[in-house]
Amino acid sequence: MALSNDNLAGGAANVFREAVCIDTRRIYDACSDKDCVRDLAVSFTDAGQNLINQATNIKVRSAEVCGVHFEVEPLAFNKGFYAVDMTFYFRICVAAYSSSGCQPACLEGIATFSKKVILFGSEASVKTFSTDSALAQTCGGTPIVNVQVVDPMILASKVCPCCPPAPRRFAPPPEISSQFEGSFCEVRAERELFVTLGLFSIVQLMRQVQVMIPIYDFCIPDKECTTQDNCDDPCELFRKVAFPTDEFFPPRLADLEKNDD
Helix, strand or coil: CCCCHHHHHHHHHHCCCEEEEEEEEEEEEEEEEEEEEEEEEEECCHHHHHHHHHCCEEEEEEEEEEEEEEEEEECCCCCCEEEEEEEEEEEEEEEEECCCCCCCEEEEEEEEEEEEEEEECCCCCCEEECCCCCCCEEECCCCEEEEEECCCEEEEEEEEEEEEEEEECCCCCHHHHCCCCCCCCCEEEEEEEEEEEEEEEEEEEEEEEEEEEEECCCCCCCCCCCCHHHCCCHHHHHHCCCCCHHHHCCCCHHHHHHHHC
């Protein structure tokens, strides 16, 4: 189908050109969840735990997801359904005060949370070979898991003494432990930090499939690139930056409620 210049300039996005077959991932099932995870024990490396043991005050600053491990197993008596076991690893940043009036020591620890969901992932028994990797084989028997999370909310925290003090044996996976300085093995804990987190997550089961989609036109950019080299005067470039009004005037409660609607 030929397109006129007017269509290309204005309405090309509404003109159907052809249907093409693409290879992509299709979501067969998905679920969203809101978990309130109570009293997760935070594990520190040897140096960090020594500071926790001696601290007079401990404040939790932030929490973020630093990794998710999962296993997928088919359900024996429910064809096409799979159990997804997930373990979330949280990086907990705390400030440990040795005495009042002193600068705190910033520490990072790990908290874990495990959960299971059951989703429909359909069935397949094919093997896919491609040139994308050395072995280039993808087994089609198990669906692909996709987990989306946002950094959790810190809802509460508390410090409890360990009676009697004992070595902790916590061994996170190498790709997780490598993100922290020190060793998690045989750490002697005299005090233990617990946090309560609010976690939002989306879990999807997907498979690689071929689907037919309509094509309207190529994605041609409609603006020129702007670089600093095009302007010798940095002040002139700065004048084009919009004033960050929202940074100076936090939203009112009415504005937040309007956005929620």
